[in-house]
Amino acid sequence: MATGHTDPRRRERILAAALELIAEEGVAGVSHRKVATRADVPLGSTTYHFTGMDDLLRQAFTRFADHIVAVFERYLGRAETHDQAREAVTDLIHALSEGPRRDLVLAQELYTLAARHPEYRSLTGEWMRRSRRLLERHFDPETARQLDALIEGLTLHRALDDVPHDRALTRRAVDRVTAG
Known part of the structure; x- marks a missing residue:
């Protein structure tokens, strides 16, 4: 489901993927790479939309x-x-x-x-x-x-x-x- 960089739902998919991973592996098991893979977005998207892992977790x-x-x-x-x-x-x-x-x-x-x-x-x-x-x-x-x-x-x-x-x-x- 990879889409272009103008995908307006990318940020939401990243947040949803982070929550899925937290539920499956706990906070300790979450990484930018795992979230990006789960959300089917380029790895750089997680740092583009969030200032770091803490920001991603807080928003999720x-x-x-x-x-x-x-x-x-x-x-x-x-x-x-x-x-x-x-x-x-x-x-x-x-x-x-x-x-x-x-x-x-x-x-x-x-x-x-x-x-x-x-x-x-x-x-x-x-x-x-x-x-x-x-x-x-x-x-x-x-x-x-x-x-x-x-x-x-x-x-x-x-x-x-x-x-x-x-x-x-x-x-x-x-x-x-x-x-x-």
Whole structure:
């Protein structure tokens, strides 16, 4: 699928390829050469569009965070009542934990980088603020913060547990956190 240097989608293909590689090999396994090969672009394209590997990783993870916030929006955006919002959070937890394994791996890779590097902490901080703002449409700020942590934790536990808990247990947890 190699195309000329005026390919307007080249940058997007590079970001998508970087995320695919991170999901498969982890951040440590990503190189300009591997990304270029995966994106089917000349090696120089990765340094033309990004100032270095760190810039490429930050922009790829920003794209991933945007994707997850869009998933939050898709579920929470249709809730009109408090009970519908609780149901939406329950649905969201199950969608995230049963969804693509890729998203779970990418989130963990980003959290690991954020634990070590301030520039990634600011990226995850912005992601959490955006998620909480969506939750705050339905819940007070303190509850939204607790729900955000519950979503992260239950998503991870459900995805990695040999026998993930059922929807009723998730809903009870959401109800406890959101009880007046």
